[in-house]
Amino acid sequence: MSTLQGKRIALVEGRMTGALSDLVQRHGGEPYAVPALREAARPCADEVASFLDRLSAGRFDVVVCMTGVGVNALCDEAERLQRLPECLEGLRGVTLACRGPKPVAALKRRGLLAHVQARTPFTSAELLAAMADLEVAGRGVALIHYGERHEPLANALCDRGARLDELCLYEWLLPEDLSPLQTLVRDLVGHRVDAIAFTSKSQVRHLFQVATGLDLAESLKQAMQHDLVVAAVGPTSAAELEAFGVTPQVVPENPKMGPMVMALAAHMTHMAS
Structure with missing residues (x-):
């Protein structure tokens, strides 16, 4: 044993x-x-407000969620802005792509369905593979990062012709x-x-x-x-x-x-x- x-x-x-x-x-x-x-929330009220304006205006076709923490941070900030129903309605109108099971679960708790899910081991490579048949060229794509900007994924989406919009709502810092x-x-x-x-x-x-x-x-x-x-x-x-x-x-x-x-x-x- x-x-x-x-x-x-x-x-x-x-x-x-x-x-x-x-x-x-x-x-x-x-x-x-x-x-x-340690996870630390970034001051992002203006960033989220601008994102919600574009989401409600139909500027996005795809929203990519890297982590459950990012999904929760977006929804929590939208709620603080008294715009959560608007946020959820906007997300229902786009294709939601998730890197792993945690963002899928976070969306589900909000009554949202992930349309594209990466396979194990849930890296950006698997996420891009899962999105291979998803047309992003010339389309609005929002990327909700995890605790740091994922430059390779952002670059790959841009290389595919996406009109990319990025959200970084929290960051990983050293312990105090x-x-x-x-x-x-x-x-x-x-x-x-x-x-x-x-x-x-x-x-x-x-x-x-x-x-x-x-x-x-x-x-x-x-x-x-x-x-x-x-x-x-x-x-x-x-x-x-x-x-x-x-x-x-x-x-x-x-x-x-x-x-x-x-x-x-x-x-x-x-x-x-």
Whole structure:
């Protein structure tokens, strides 16, 4: 049976640290949870108001939703502007394309149906593939980003001829208190952790940003290359690790937390055998 064998597993999940810690414990590991990011709403009332004006005027044919958080942020801001019914009516009149199940669920809670859904592992590549038969050339397309602008996706839509309009309603920032992350970096470099798991590319970038501030970025890379088991929930976070010179040993086929922890347990059990 695969198990984490009491190994210390560093977790840098921002919003679901508790759930991920529970999974690690259920598989026999010791979770070491340190959030590496926080979601912060951007001041976007004017941006959303302008978007709603264009949506109500029929300027958009397609609205692309990257995350459930983005969908909720749009609806919450529309409600603050006392324009939520107008927002929902406008969204009912366009083709809604979603990157993964979370924006699909967020739309469903508002009584809206996603017409185009990306397949697993829910990256922008799968989203573009799902939109392949959707005519966007010369049409208005609104892209609701996640916590940072997704430049490759925006460029791909423009290359297809879309008249692109972009919304960035929240952002991923470093935690206000960096000391837990700084301690984690020192523990990783000091071989006091057995494995580390990432569920977003921002976590990777923030960890290395903190390590750079401590003048430990190269030491962190070496530790992650040679002394730690590194797990990435999917190809997006894996690609970000590769950009920092780290190749993750564990990337599950199904890009979710449960399969990642199971794959990590299987890997560590194999290492011990």
